[in-house]
Amino acid sequence: MVLELDRVTVSINNTPLFDPVTLRVEPGQVTTVMGPSGCGKSTLLAAIVGDLNPVFSLQGDVRLDDQSVLTLPMQRRRIGLLYQDDLLFPHMNVGQNLGFALASSLPRRERLARVEEYLALAGLEGYAERDVASLSGGQRARVSLLRTLMAEPRAVLLDEPFSKLDTAMRDQFRDWVFSTLQERAVPALQVTHDKEDCGDGPVYLIQEGRFA
């Protein structure tokens, strides 16, 4: 799966927030868009996922494997989004949070097996029954990414997902996220203001409305 942005820009009152963005994210690649707070990075992700605040308007095209997704409602675009906050559902345990992302038609036994399989990927074997409130920040972040991946998204958007983690955990988790996305060949677009978070993939910069 390839994610393409073709001359995408977001405007408010006919004033574009940044120059048109054209980029291509290959399967397993993590592309980073950097920029200071308020430059429109998160708005760009909201536009791609289909959750743009109605005061903004989107120009250009967003394609997945050459198919435009802009005509689809957000729930049918099959794009995963990872925020700064993990947004784990507090009324569900870890296994239920992960199982939520699976298709409801899947038999129970298979669901449980898939949950365990994914938990093992993150070194969280046996955590399925745990209350999410009892997890550490790093564990929560990992469960959140696992949940996004379990929905088998065609692309993943990362909205500063490492910014709330402490330095030691941050490097470890970032490496794990990038390698997991690479293994699964999911294209990922990350926005951040911290260059430490950039991976090996291409890095773009939005500054004072310029895209470079």
Added chain:
Amino acid sequence: MVRRILRGFPPVTAAVFILPVVVGLVGTWLPAFGYLPVLGQTSLTLAHWQFLFEHPSVPTATRHTLVSAWGSTLLSLLLALTILALTWRSRTLRWLRRSLSGLLAIPHAAFAIGIVALLAPSGWIIKLLSPDLTGWELPPGFSLVRDPMALSLMAVLTLKETPFVIFMALAALQQLQVEKSLRMARSLGYSEFMAWRRIIIPQLLPMLRLPLFAVLAYGISVVDMAMIVGPSAPGTLAVLVDRWFNHPDIFRRLPGSAGATLLLLITVVSLMLWWLLEKLWLTWSRRAWSSGQRHTALSWFARPAEGFSLLLIGSALAAFAVLILWSFAFRWGFPDALPESWSTRFWGRGWTRLEQPFWLTLWTGLAAAVIGLVLVVGCLEHEVTLRRRRPGYTGPKLFWLIYVPLIVPQIAFLFGIQVVLVWFNLDGRWLTLLWSHLMFVVPYLFLSLSGPYRSFDDRYARQAMLLRGNEWCPLWRVKWPMLLRPLCYVTALGFAVSLAQYLPTQYVGSGRFATLTTETVSIAGGGDRRLVGVYALIQWLLPMVIYTLALLVPAWFFRHRQGMKLQG
């Protein structure tokens, strides 16, 4: 699909609680001017207004209405603000906050009966003090309740309405930066009391306008409480009008309609006056903002704030206790502090008479609460959708309309509704009874649920939508379970509101339906005290059980979920 369904909720909800009020008002105004074809009255006349103004009881009844309604609204506001300002950071407020749902659940009629049992000449308080402290071997000749000035009605209304004002104020204060403002004021040398007066209250008061309108309008139009604790011969204007509407001489319904319309006029003028006074106070206090005065001699008034909180909770507990004593008493003479002998026979007798009303109350209350909940959640979810889709959408502009059934006196439109229902042969049916309860349940549900629903972090629902790829699942599996606590709470509140309805049950039910409230009110005037105690307790206990369930269900569901406990 979801959006299309949600779009239907606001018009349906408006139809449920605004249209009937308009229809009912017209149905009351026409008889006030002599037009009531059912009684063969088809010519317009002012004779009924003349009858009304010449009736010797009307001036006194109007005075009783104004004293009790205005007095209780002002005192409720004063008490609520004092309690909030002076106990803001104390354990007392946390304690009071936890007790609020219980206090709000108490039916007005049962509470009034309990207070009468406490304060009557042969009430528990005088019994406890006699004869050692008072020297009275017989009940005294004066009475603290049903006084001719309507002061006891004002006091009981104050005790009952203050928790509601505190509840609404707490919800409004969530939108203000109270802590930051207080810290800033303290750093500038202002006392806590002055900080509230100068900074918080001027912001809070306009936000409390509509709830206070509801309190004032309720005070003007209340019938059940006024019949139990208010003055008699004459009572309040609402009681007088209610008597005319139920008079054996059916033509009394015509001056009754004029009286109901007068009550509406009094309400409209009162609400306008309240609004004017609020503006004047704000203008006056604005001048004082920059006076530099950091302390006030008035703060002595605030010192007993904790005592006021205790009074609210204590009066409810004492009323409850005396009802229990009466319900199990066999002989209880004056001045014995406790019954001489005990019996459960009145429970048996009371239950036999109340069994049918009990089930009717239960099913009607549950149906009204659940239907009301569906309507309100649908409207609020529709609002969320609009916020996400319409640029610059700031919320429903006609929000104040939901208060219409609460700020228009019930008696001013219920008779009209009864006339229309009789016309279409729809009166006295359970479905119309349910619908009449919904008119009052829906606004209260909207008021209580809109805060938690609007402040829900909708990113959870959007994340769920991205994960599951459909629109219903995030609501069923994520948003509503996460909101289970407030949803259960408002369902219990809706039940309590339905249970407390007296006039709608009487008028729309055409007297064919007996609920716990109608039975309790009817026996309260002259029934055996022990039986009255049983009736009032059953009326009190039923919403308490529902409230307890509403607290226990989410607590049980989320007993292993620390994150949900923190949210609650």
